[in-house]
Amino acid sequence: MARSCLTIVLAAGEGTRMRSKKPKVLHEIAGLAMVAHVTTTAAKAGGDALAVVTGPVSEEVRDTVAGLAKDVRFYEQTERLGTAHAVLAAREAIAERHDDILVLFADTPLLRPETLTRMREALADGAEVAVLGFRTQEPAGYGRLLEDKGELVAIREHNDASELEREIKFCNGGIMGFAGRNALELLEAIGNDNAKGEYYLTDLVEVARARGLKTVALEADEEEILGINTRAELARGEAAWQARRRREIMLSGVTMTAPETVFLHHDTEIGIDCEIEPNVVFGPGVRLAGGVHVRAFSHLEGCRIAPGVTIGPYARLRPGTEMAEGSKVGNFCELKNAQVEAGAKVNHLSYIGDARVGAKANIGAGTITCNYDGVNKFHTDIGAGAFIGSNSALVAPVAIGDHAYVASGSVITADVPPDAMAVARGRQSTKEGYATTIRERSLALKKSK
Ligand code: UD1
Numbered sequence: 001m002a003r004s005c006l007t008i009v010l011a012a013g014e015g016t017r018m019r020s021k022k023p024k025v026l027h028e029i030a031g032l033a034m035v036a037h038v039t040t041t042a043a044k045a046g047g048d049a050l051a052v053v054t055g056p057v058s059e060e061v062r063d064t065v066a067g068l069a070k071d072v073r074f075y076e077q078t079e080r081l082g083t084a085h086a087v088l089a090a091r092e093a094i095a096e097r098h099d100d101i102l103v104l105f106a107d108t109p110l111l112r113p114e115t116l117t118r119m120r121e122a123l124a125d126g127a128e129v130a131v132l133g134f135r136t137q138e139p140a141g142y143g144r145l146l147e148d149k150g151e152l153v154a155i156r157e158h159n160d161a162s163e164l165e166r167e168i169k170f171c172n173g174g175i176m177g178f179a180g181r182n183a184l185e186l187l188e189a190i191g192n193d194n195a196k197g198e199y200y201l202t203d204l205v206e207v208a209r210a211r212g213l214k215t216v217a218l219e220a221d222e223e224e225i226l227g228i229n230t231r232a233e234l235a236r237g238e239a240a241w242q243a244r245r246r247r248e249i250m251l252s253g254v255t256m257t258a259p260e261t262v263f264l265h266h267d268t269e270i271g272i273d274c275e276i277e278p279n280v281v282f283g284p285g286v287r288l289a290g291g292v293h294v295r296a297f298s299h300l301e302g303c304r305i306a307p308g309v310t311i312g313p314y315a316r317l318r319p320g321t322e323m324a325e326g327s328k329v330g331n332f333c334e335l336k337n338a339q340v341e342a343g344a345k346v347n348h349l350s351y352i353g354d355a356r357v358g359a360k361a362n363i364g365a366g367t368i369t370c371n372y373d374g375v376n377k378f379h380t381d382i383g384a385g386a387f388i389g390s391n392s393a394l395v396a397p398v399a400i401g402d403h404a405y406v407a408s409g410s411v412i413t414a415d416v417p418p419d420a421m422a423v424a425r426g427r428q429s430t431k432e433g434y435a436t437t438i439r440e441r442s443l444a445l446k447k448s449k
């Protein structure tokens with residue numbers, strides 16, 4: 001569709017019912033501010049211009065949106081006089097006469113791009129106004145969509161509705177699209193003669209019809225227009241978002257044995273034929289190539305994982321971790337800013353931070369890279385094919401050469417050349433029969449008491 005589209009996002013809501021110092025629309029779903037979910041959805045539906053209308057105290061909202069969307073303009077609604085009044089704060093953008101104008105609420109993060117595309121198609125087909133409705137068993141509080149012979153004739157706000165109108169279960173989701181060419185004139189014709197004394201955007205329907213223009217209602221799932229006002233609703237929104245994204249990922253070719261226990265970030269990328277076991281949490285910035293096996297109870301963030309890698313169970317991967325083809329990280333291991341090269345294994349109880357683990361190296365159980373002296377961080381370099389014996393401490397900065405061998409229990413403070421063997425622990429001394437001597441001495445002491 002080569003039509004131009006302006007999206008106006010109403011983002012004025014404060015944090016009152018969230019009981020928060022943070023503006024409501026900055027609360028996150030899958031790690032992304034609600035307002036950013038809405039602006040990205042608009043961009044995906046071909047919205048080429050973006051206008052965000054905020055309330056008077058909104059610097060944080062501006063900073064967040066500006067950091068995520070390009071070509072965004074901000075407008076301030078200084079007095080809260082209703083949704084139509086808020087839209088008119090973006091008068092300058094509306095005057096540009098885009099083909100389509102969409103109005104979205106920033107606290108409705110589950111809206112899908114496909115739904116906006118359907119609205120834009122209705123506008124392209126000649127509708128002056130397209131409204132997104134949903135059916136609910138509990139319509140109280142919502143504007144009702146009044147239809148006649150399949151056409152939308154008006155939206156009646158709950159407070160202004162008659163008993164009979166309140167029986168209607170088809171409600172306004174708040175999302176509206178209208179043609180750009182007459183928009184300013186129509187919006188300015190809206191009055192405030194209603195129960196709340198507000199300028200209602202919803203009156204655009206009647207204003208358009210009075211001029212003989214076509215108005216339509218489209219239907220979406222109730223979930224899509226879920227408006228979030230409290231932290232309980234935020235959790236409901238998160239659950240709905242997670243369920244939707246898990247399903248998409250499974251349908252794209254990923255196995256999840258207990259999807260309801262897997263938590264995704266908005267930017268999580270999982271390639272085909274990956275298998276995700278129960279209770280796995282993805283933080284920001286995770287990319288799994290195809291055929292990766294993430295075993296139960298693993299926590300991943302900021303990492304890139306190549307094909308055929310096995311992670312966990314109980315592994316923690318922190319930012320800067322890269323695992324090459326066929327490498328493995330096992331139970332109770334933590335990797336941070338670690339480059340694990342092809343076929344290398346870190347299988348049990350290790351901390352590998354600020355380090356390279358060369359191809360096919362084997363890191364024994366309980367190995368620790370001592371990367372921090374309390375002030376600075378230092379790098380550990382482990383060569384290809386090196387073998388680090390169990391319970392070793394590698395005190396960085398330090399390098400272990402290719403195919404070198406570190407004896408278990410060592411505290412390595414100096415570089416180990418390739419093919420060398422390093423032992424750095426007390427030498428064992430064994431005294432024949434001495435255990436008997438100690439035992440007899442102890443028994444004698446006990447008797448004398
Ligand atoms: C609105 C709709 C209603 C719909 C419901 C869906 C209107 C008049 N009513 O009602 O038909 O069923 O959403 O959730 O549109 N806002 C401003 N400035 C204002 C007033 C509102 O920016 O002066 C913003 C709010 O921050 C919010 C949105 O517009 O994001 C909706 O306003 P709200 O007062 O919550 O409208 P509802 O009564 O929920």
Ligand code: CA
Pocket residue numbers: 227
């Ligand atoms: Ca509302």
